[in-house]
Amino acid sequence: MQKKSDHVAIIMDGNRRWAKKNNVPIKRGHEAGYHALKEIVKVSPSLDIKILTIYAFSTENWLRPRNQVLDLLSIMTTYIEQLIEELNANDISFKVIGDLSAFPKNIAKKLRAGVDLTAGNKKMILNVALSYGGRDEIVRSVNKILAKGEKIDILSLGANLDTGGQIDPDLIIRTGGENRLSNFLLWQAAYSEFLFTDVLWPDFKPSNLREVLKEFAERERRFGK
Numbered sequence: 369m370q371k372k373s374d375h376v377a378i379i380m381d382g383n384r385r386w387a388k389k390n391n392v393p394i395k396r397g398h399e400a401g402y403h404a405l406k407e408i409v410k411v412s413p414s415l416d417i418k419i420l421t422i423y424a425f426s427t428e429n430w431l432r433p434r435n436q437v438l439d440l441l442s443i444m445t446t447y448i449e450q451l452i453e454e455l456n457a458n459d460i461s462f463k464v465i466g467d468l469s470a471f472p473k474n475i476a477k478k479l480r481a482g483v484d485l486t487a488g489n490k491k492m493i494l495n496v497a498l499s500y501g502g503r504d505e506i507v508r509s510v511n512k513i514l515a516k517g518e519k520i521d522i523l524s525l526g527a528n529l530d531t532g533g534q535i536d537p538d539l540i541i542r543t544g545g546e547n548r549l550s551n552f553l554l555w556q557a558a559y560s561e562f563l564f565t566d567v568l569w570p571d572f573k574p575s576n577l578r579e580v581l582k583e584f585a586e587r588e589r590r591f592g593k
């Protein structure tokens with residue numbers, strides 16, 4: 369029986385290198401990355417993916433040159449409502465993991481509205497990691513537990529993560545040729561399978577995803593046993 373990847377997480381790396389390779393502004397690279405994301409989200413339910421988590425904006429991304437940060441925020445402002453409308457039309461639930469308080473109020477408001485609008489959708493969950501860092505998430509989880517006066521243990525810490533109540537990723541994919549986790553889902557990735565590809569994110573197609581899932585299905589998972 370072929371193993372299923374119910375939860376797939378993707379580190380979408382390579383937008384800036386794609387822009388350089390194609391001799392276009394960096395912002396064009398991020399826009400191309402957004403369109404690649406739309407295609408992957410569209411096909412994921414048909415591949416039996418129940419949860420898709422994508423690393424869109426890290427806590428470290430705020431340290432990039434100001435013009436690049438503003439480009440990312442501009443793209444979010446331009447496309448977020450369109451994305452949410454399409455997700456809702458396709459019965460996909462939109463969730464944000466990370467620290468929304470770091471974003472301008474207008475963007476945070478749109479994101480929260482999208483979460484509320486799609487909360488009842490059942491076909492798939494799309495987790496978008498925004499102003500997200502795995503270490504920051506763990507610290508925030510611990511502080512939530514302390515605020516409630518509860519005991520800190522494996523179960524309580526996991527339940528208070530941004531992904532609390534969801535299964536951990538079966539598979540984490542990183543595009544763009546880098547072979548590291550970059551502070552992504554540090555707690556949840558304990559027994560995830562990893563696949564690194566040289567394909568730059570804007571060039572990552574549904575066919576690439578199918579190939580990755582086929583390779584994952586051939587792996588033996590032991591979960592430390």
